[in-house]
Amino acid sequence: MIYSFIQKGGARPMSTDSEHIRDERREQIKKAALKVFAQYGLIGTKMSMIAKEAKISDGLSYRYFKSKDEILTELVQSAVDGSNEAFAFIGSMPGTPVEKLRVLAQEILQEDNHSFILMQQVFAAREVPAEVARIIADYDPMSIIGALTPIVAEGQKNGQFIDGDARELANWYLTALVGLMNVNTSEYEFYSRPTPEFMLRLLLKH
Incomplete structure (x- = not known):
């Protein structure tokens, strides 16, 4: 996400x-x-x-x-609001499906995307403050897949993206980005995150 x-x-x-x-x-x-x-x-x-x-x-x-819990609550609310706005923006922005998914990859793969990492921690935590739990309970992560699916489908219709179930492809693309973002690059001397162009190869027709 x-x-x-x-x-x-x-x-x-x-x-x-x-x-x-x-x-x-x-x-x-x-x-x-x-x-x-x-x-x-x-x-x-x-x-x-x-x-x-x-x-x-x-x-x-x-x-x-x-307390730190009060700070965490405000950060989580800001992150959720930002996520909703970001995907609404990507869905409505002018440009081709390739350009839209490139923007998505650029945003997620930023080295200082601390907000993204924080939310991964919150979703993985066994226990969070009550107010944080309320915020994430009202948030539907699958809505992100729903926002990406029409973009992938349009790219397939235009002949840019590979064939297949558009929702499934959107899920795979996002999952790959999420997995890469969870890698702590400081632990690996020679590791660097792939470029958005490289990630787009998962979907582009060759």
């Missing part, structure tokens, strides 16, 4: 300087937490580690978030 963030446009309400500073500090902590969670996992992550990554004191971190 892809868990990318899409910047939301539109006018925003005016805020005071203190509110602006508070919002910036919260985003700074959440960004740091995302990286720490991705690296150390849900259990291994501590508030002190998040504070260190954010370059603030432990005490200051607790002024903005009561």
